[in-house]
Amino acid sequence: MVLATKQYFKINEISKENSLFSRMRVTIETAFYGNNVEIITSPKEAYKLAKNSPGTIVTSWKVYRPELLGLDKDTKVLLFNDGAVTGRYAAGRRIIGDPNIDNKKYEEIVREAVYNSRHKKMYHGISFTGLSKEFMVKNHLLIPEGHENLLYNWLLNFQYLSLEYEKMYNESHIFNEGDIYVFADPDWKHPDYPLGLAIFDPQHNCAAILGMRYFGEFKKGTLTLAWSIANRNGYASCHGGLKRLKNEKTDFVAAFFGLSGSGKSTLTHAKHKNYDVTILHDDAFIISTKDLSSIALEPSYFDKTADYPTSKEDNKYLLTIQNCGATMDENGNIVPIMEDIRNGNGRAIKSKLWSPNRVNKIDSKINAIFWLMKDPTLPPIVKIENPVLSSTMGALLTTKRTSAEKLDDGVDPNALVFEPYANPFRTYPLSEDYQKFKLLFEKGVEGYILNTGYFLDKKIPKELTISLVEKVVEGSLKWYKWFGDFYITRIEGFEPDMNDINYIQSLKESFKRRIEFVKTKEVENSGKDKLPEEVLKILEELISNI
Secondary structure, three states: OOOOOEOOOOHHHOOOOOOOOOHHHHHHHHHOOOOOEEEEOOHHHHHHHHHOOOOOEEEEEEOOOHHHHOOOOOOEEEEEOOOOOOOEOHHHEEEOOOOOOOHHHHHHHHHHHHHOOOOOOEEEEEEEEEEEOOEEEEEEEEEEOOOHHHHHHHHHHOEOOOHHHHHHHHOOOOOOOEOEEEEEEOOOOOOOOOOOEEEEEHHHOEEEEEOOOOHHHHHHHHHHHHHHHHHHOOEEEEEEEEEEEEOOOOEEEEEEEOOOOOOHHHHHHOOOOOOEEEEEEOOEEEEEOOOOOEEEOOOOEEEEOOOOOOOOHHHHHEEEEEOOEEEEOOOOOEEEEOOOOOOOOOEEEEOHHHOOOEOOEEOOOOOEEEEEEOOOOOOOEEEEOOHHHHHHHHHOOEEEOOOOEOOOOOOOOOOEEEOHHHOOOOOOOHHHHHHHHHHHHHOOOEEEEEEOOEEOOEEOOHHHHHHHHHHHHHOOOOOEEEEOOEEEOOOOOOOOOOOOHHHHHHHHHHHHHHHHHHHHHHHHHHHOOOOOHHHHHHHHHHHHHO
16 A cells, blocks of 8 residues: 555565654654554544533534534534643753764654554544645644543544545655654653653654644644654745735735744735735644645644733634633633633634635645744844755744743743744754755745834834835835845835944844854754855845845
């Protein structure tokens, strides 16, 4: 049986010579065949389990058009809440094969975790990442009884095994890659890791998520492995949003890269009255470095509930809710309390029906990439006229932390930080992303920076940002050289004063911090994420040109 990724092997392929196997891979996959495992492949089955799982709140809200989502009629929106931790814990990630990582130590931890799961009933969920024949990967999740809501959310977030998608998968492009296998035990405890561990072996498409309950760990953990597969097979892996704007004059594809809270989803889903808008996705996709087409990796949306009051119309597209309160309305119905009243980072899975203009692949070539930053020295929009500099600014994407992350004590949540390509889930060397995006810019993709925070002490309204994107699509902006290969346009109230000594000093300091970040990557983690010398060179030239 030949499938896109390998779940089955010929007898003569099952040996230590097969590069698809590793100690971690074999340990994790073996757990899926225990006599305590039950396979769950449909959202219908998972819903029944989640509905009856202890602590689940069955709200009075009905799922909109459930028959289009693999669910039964009268399926209700389920609410389930975690405890103290309601965000991703980046400090708990470990990558097998990284410098300074003791592979043997983490292999032993996972073997022990698997052994201790034998007295539990375990559920084996199966789904797909990638929604086009050109790129589809089969995912497997193993999770204990008692965590049915995580299983249900995972099957809703990724593509379940419908007849349509099984047929597509059987006809899809074949990769020399194994299926993705994720072993999970949210009840796991270890005195050295009180907030849990997420251990990845990306070369062998497997992971163990231990002691973590927040669904974002499962979503991004699965995507981490899918992005690694895409990177090895000629795609730029993207944590961002992508849309197509089309009218009689224009056919324009734009991508937006930024961390949670930067405006990525807002810009992706923004409506434009003069264009037919088609949305690929607002969080996870890949771009072909060969033909510049784009493919969505997931059907659903995992969005914050902070900006969606209980009365908002868009809530009709919700499937499940996490880390929000509940109360009763005047008719005695159980309804969610949104807007992050219970805790920060309330979340919900929204169905694909939220975007009526949604597609899974865009064949048209991507035209522009917008790096979304929060850097008070930058005006609302900057055009970059150099592939090296365009990719460099993506590698040095500046932002601020959000409530979507669980930070260790002592970490300043308000400090400016760098998150290369807005993707904290990369497992391969940073230089590989740098070269992939540089290639896109060399092939004619335009590069821009959008400051979605403050310019000095003045907030940049989202309406201004959206209008600037529209003007880029129209080609109606007049660009003026700023410094180096940066160009800006005149926007009243947001013009950099290049005669202001204090501003010039702040601008230089901002780029000096970028240089410092590049230099830390040369030594941090034994230089795994060292960037090419041309990055440092172009930054130094920029500062001399300010």
